[in-house]
Amino acid sequence: MKFKEVNKNVNKVDGLSLATGRAKFVDDVDFKDLLIIKFLKSPIAHGIIRSIDTSKAEKIKGVHLILHHNNCPYISHTTAGQGYPEPSPYDTYMFDKKVRYVGDYVALVAAETADIAEKALKKIKVEYEELPSILDPHYAMKKNAPIIHDERSSTGIYNKKKNIAGHVKVQVGNVERALKDSDVVSEFEVETHYSQHTPIEPHITITYLDEKGRLIIRTSTQVPYHVRRICAHVLDIPEKKIRVIKPRIGGAFGTKQEVYLEYYAGRVTLLTGLPAKIELTREEEFLSRTRHPMIVKIKLGASKKGILNVIDMDVISNTGAYGSHALTVMFNAGSKCLPLYKAENVRFVGTTVYTNLPVAGAYRGYGATQGYAALEQAMDVLAEKLNMDPVKLRLLNHIKKGETSPIFAALGEGKKGVPQYIKSIRLDDIIEWGSKKIQWEKRKPYTKKTGRYRKGKGMGIFMQGSGIPLVDMASASIKINDDGSFNLLVGATDLGTGSDTVLSQIAAEALKTTTDNIVIYSSDTDMTPFDVGAYASSTTYISGGAVKVTGEKVLTQIKKVAAEMLKCDIKDIECENRIAKNKKNNKKKTYGDIAKYGLYEKNQFQIGYIGSHISPVSPPPFMAVFAEIEVDIWTGKIKVLKYVCGVDCGTAIHPKLAEGQVEGAAVNGLSYALTEGYIFDKKGRMLNNNFQDYKIFNIEDIPKLEIKLFPSYEPSGPYGAKSVSEIGINGPVPVLSNALYNAVGVRPTRYPLSSEYVLKLLEEK
Amino acid sequence: MKIDIKLNGQRKSFEVDPSEKVLDFLRRIGLKGVKKGCSTGDCGSCAIILDGKIVNSCMLFVGQIDGHTIETIEGLGTIEEPHPIQKAFVEEGAVQCGFCIPGMILAAKALLDKKPTPSITDIRTALSGNLCRCTGYVKIEKAVLKAAKMMRKK
Numbered sequence: 004m005k006f007k008e009v010n011k012n013v014n015k016v017d018g019l020s021l022a023t024g025r026a027k028f029v030d031d032v033d034f035k036d037l038l039i040i041k042f043l044k045s046p047i048a049h050g051i052i053r054s055i056d057t058s059k060a061e062k063i064k065g066v067h068l069i070l071h072h073n074n075c076p077y078i079s080h081t082t083a084g085q086g087y088p089e090p091s092p093y094d095t096y097m098f099d100k101k102v103r104y105v106g107d108y109v110a111l112v113a114a115e116t117a118d119i120a121e122k123a124l125k126k127i128k129v130e131y132e133e134l135p136s137i138l139d140p141h142y143a144m145k146k147n148a149p150i151i152h153d154e155r156s157s158t159g160i161y162n163k164k165k166n167i168a169g170h171v172k173v174q175v176g177n178v179e180r181a182l183k184d185s186d187v188v189s190e191f192e193v194e195t196h197y198s199q200h201t202p203i204e205p206h207i208t209i210t211y212l213d214e215k216g217r218l219i220i221r222t223s224t225q226v227p228y229h230v231r232r233i234c235a236h237v238l239d240i241p242e243k244k245i246r247v248i249k250p251r252i253g254g255a256f257g258t259k260q261e262v263y264l265e266y267y268a269g270r271v272t273l274l275t276g277l278p279a280k281i282e283l284t285r286e287e288e289f290l291s292r293t294r295h296p297m298i299v300k301i302k303l304g305a306s307k308k309g310i311l312n313v314i315d316m317d318v319i320s321n322t323g324a325y326g327s328h329a330l331t332v333m334f335n336a337g338s339k340c341l342p343l344y345k346a347e348n349v350r351f352v353g354t355t356v357y358t359n360l361p362v363a364g365a366y367r368g369y370g371a372t373q374g375y376a377a378l379e380q381a382m383d384v385l386a387e388k389l390n391m392d393p394v395k396l397r398l399l400n401h402i403k404k405g406e407t408s409p410i411f412a413a414l415g416e417g418k419k420g421v422p423q424y425i426k427s428i429r430l431d432d433i434i435e436w437g438s439k440k441i442q443w444e445k446r447k448p449y450t451k452k453t454g455r456y457r458k459g460k461g462m463g464i465f466m467q468g469s470g471i472p473l474v475d476m477a478s479a480s481i482k483i484n485d486d487g488s489f490n491l492l493v494g495a496t497d498l499g500t501g502s503d504t505v506l507s508q509i510a511a512e513a514l515k516t517t518t519d520n521i522v523i524y525s526s527d528t529d530m531t532p533f534d535v536g537a538y539a540s541s542t543t544y545i546s547g548g549a550v551k552v553t554g555e556k557v558l559t560q561i562k563k564v565a566a567e568m569l570k571c572d573i574k575d576i577e578c579e580n581r582i583a584k585n586k587k588n589n590k591k592k593t594y595g596d597i598a599k600y601g602l603y604e605k606n607q608f609q610i611g612y613i614g615s616h617i618s619p620v621s622p623p624p625f626m627a628v629f630a631e632i633e634v635d636i637w638t639g640k641i642k643v644l645k646y647v648c649g650v651d652c653g654t655a656i657h658p659k660l661a662e663g664q665v666e667g668a669a670v671n672g673l674s675y676a677l678t679e680g681y682i683f684d685k686k687g688r689m690l691n692n693n694f695q696d697y698k699i700f701n702i703e704d705i706p707k708l709e710i711k712l713f714p715s716y717e718p719s720g721p722y723g724a725k726s727v728s729e730i731g732i733n734g735p736v737p738v739l740s741n742a743l744y745n746a747v748g749v750r751p752t753r754y755p756l757s758s759e760y761v762l763k764l765l766e767e768k
Numbered sequence: 769m770k771i772d773i774k775l776n777g778q779r780k781s782f783e784v785d786p787s788e789k790v791l792d793f794l795r796r797i798g799l800k801g802v803k804k805g806c807s808t809g810d811c812g813s814c815a816i817i818l819d820g821k822i823v824n825s826c827m828l829f830v831g832q833i834d835g836h837t838i839e840t841i842e843g844l845g846t847i848e849e850p851h852p853i854q855k856a857f858v859e860e861g862a863v864q865c866g867f868c869i870p871g872m873i874l875a876a877k878a879l880l881d882k883k884p885t886p887s888i889t890d891i892r893t894a895l896s897g898n899l900c901r902c903t904g905y906v907k908i909e910k911a912v913l914k915a916a917k918m919m920r921k922k
């Protein structure tokens with residue numbers, strides 16, 4: 004395929020404005036009389052608010068408003084910014100008289116300065132009746148466990164009495180029998196850990212009234228349209244009264260798919276008439292949303308020859324105090340992992356439980372990361388039992404072009420999925436390349452290793468999806484300007500990923516113009532057409548699809564006007580590089596001529612169109628990862644010597660940005676595997692809520708990375724594209740774990756792989 | 769109190785509360801390229817160049833900068849005429865969300881002003897105080913190397 008504008012490294016459309024510090028983030032405009040909102044947070048993990056006294060706080064000069072459960076409507080909702088109706092339970096309230104984790108919001112103060120607000124918070128008197136709490140997901144379903152959501156008004160909870168937010172069980176074939184019939188069976192269980200997205204810009208939201216009294220929400224969100232809908236519901240005002248604007252935002256990775264700050268600020272603004280701001284501190288950001296920790300158990304059965312016959316996966320997911328994305332993240336641990344391997348008998352049992360711990364939510368990888376932590380280690384355990392090379396086992400069993408998996412249809416987004424066949428996959432090429440890069444053939448078992456520093460190699464293969472099939476919808480609007488340039492309006496949300504650039508390239512390709520002739524404006528619910536937002540790896544694939552169909556429609560209009568001007572048949576018109584020409588006589592009109600004719604001269608109309616797109620399938624991108632590590636058996640310290648990662652994302656619309664997604668996700672995953680993790684005390688308080696004690700990788704921590712894209716052509720995607728942004732994070736946990744086993748013969752089941760933990764494993768060996 | 773500073777090449781005086789954080793002060797006078805990622809000196813998004821050295825402005829009080837020279841991202845280049853480091857960052861694809869980027873670019877500048885031919889280790893040491901969650905640092909490192917080359921040619 005020959006492209007002109009896509010599959011090209013154009014300069015990021017907002018690159019220079021960001022690099023010069025001119026780009027405007029939420030906080031980069033000034034508001035007069037801005038109120039600052041601060042929250043009073045629960046000091047206990049589980050309890051009832053017996054009384055709340057704000058009289059002293061109210062008297063402080065500069066305090067404008069104090070809100071809590073006694074003066075706010077009690078409207079159940081979910082903070083999961085998903086499509087409607089959301090597949091997450093409605094178990095959250097602006098304020099409730101019950102608190103369910105340390106950090107739960109008890110009250111807010113809106114004051115003229117942050118200092119005044121903080122001072123007022125200290126003057127609020129709250130009496131709590133402490134309840135027994137659940138700080139361990141194993142305990143949640145026990146008979147004597149306290150009930151976290153006993154309120155009648157919450158809906159969509161699978162089993163309130165057992166603290167089960169969501170549950171699913173699907174089976175194809177006969178798993179029990181297949182396990183008995185298999186020559187070799189392996190079993191493996193891991194428990195993944197709490198971690199946070201830590202976007203460098205913490206959550207921030209500013210609300211104000213426009214001159215017509217409408218509520219404007221300027222916010223760091225991935226989902227402007229869901230913000231509008233959820234705020235309309237919680238504030239009990241119609242959508243028409245709300246406008247949501249997403250300016251530049253400083254990273255998100257899923258945590259800004261949560262809608263849980265905007266309505267507080269909105270209520271303050273509606274009640275006071277004043278602009279209001281909520282800006283989380285880094286400390287608070289750690290208690291915003293997290294990755295669902297999971298206990299994942301896998302059984303695999305295979306024939307002597309290594310043909311996988313059965314996969315049995317059991318997941319217990321911990322959603323914390325509220326069920327945001329409770330059902331769907333757990334589903335994805337199955338739906339994004341199980342189809343990778345062909346097995347005729349597959350079972351997935353998933354249960355999401357409530358605990359009195361921080362609230363989980365969407366996080367890059369969305370359950371697949373946790374699922375692969377188990378699956379890709381279980382594959383290595385099986386390979387060892389079979390006495391087979393792990394690479395060979397995967398080559399034998401992974402899904403191939405033209406094949407399908409019954410899991411695609413059985414497991415979707417909190418409901419049944421859709422059947423689909425693999426149309427693009429370069430996994431074998433990636434595995435071959437990666438094996439060479441890491442010199443896989445030289446790998447020796449751990450029994451052959453001696454000395455203080457022991458090297459080990461590990462690998463794994465992965466897939467993800469591209470949008471949610473038949474659910475995610477995106478639209479785009481394109482109109483022509485006098486000079487033949489185009490305005491492209493999209494609801495799609497650029498989180499820093501570069502989607503404004505990628506979508507501009509797709510528009511330029513479809514319109515036969517250049518990317519610098521596309522003027523993009525995105526993510527403003529008054530101005531741009533609907534888009535579900537940036538999640539589920541959907542933007543390039545789904546929003547890109549919308550831009551492509553819209554561009555093609557507009558191109559047809561251009562051709563029609565050109566044919567009228569050139570007095571020929573539309574079939575004879577050909578467009579290229581901003582020019583329409585009659586191929587019979589070579590007479591030409593520029594897009595500028597055509598635009599002016601259409602706007603001013605004859606049969607005038609605005610050349611333009613609003614197009615929408617959904618996809619019946621969600622083609623997976625594929626990835627293989629290889630790593631070599633060195634373990635210091637005296638200290639337990641793991642050093643990653645080399646990390647090799649190849650990704651098939653279809654056509655990379657912007658190869659550098661696509662690589663950047665993989666690099667960023669890989670490093671995020673490495674730091675998740677090696678250093679990140681929440682430490683709680685016995686009362687459920689997080690002890691390491693800052694960047695000194697919660698260590699994310701800096702530039703000195705990154706190992707030698709070799710990252711490469713393996714282009715394929717996905718027929719259902721815009722110009723052959725699939726997704727790329729999430730898959731990279733799935734690699735590090737299982738691959739480093741496999742490498743650890745290969746180095747020293749211990750298999751980790753907890754994370755992060757800290758020196759202390761590795762040392763403990765070595766001692767227990 | 770009144771402070772006199774050299775801010776982005778210009779001598780300026782301000783009437784200030786000396787206990788205000790430099791980060792808040794700079795943002796208040798309109799230099800919004802100085803970002804706030806933590807307020808505890810751990811992320812580098814508020815980094816500025818003070819007398820040629822990279823420092824986190826959230827850890828400084830306005831009273832401490834009287835008489836000193838300060839550079840922020842606004843003093844480097846513009847969209848029309850970017851500084852070579854800014855250009856290199858964009859060309860290499862080192863800018864994703866861009867929130868960490870002003871601090872990164874300033875840290876790179878403080879390095880390159882002193883060491884026009886830095887090693888990878890120099891670059892890593894110089895940028896180690898700046899956290900980025902988007903890029904994985906790979907392209908940032910490349911961009912600094914490229915910028916160094918561009919600046920040497922000038």
Ligand code: FES
Nearest residue numbers: 807809811812826
């Ligand atoms: S805001 Fe100053 S170091 Fe993070």
Ligand code: FES
Nearest residue numbers: 865866868900902
């Ligand atoms: S580019 Fe987003 S934090 Fe660095």
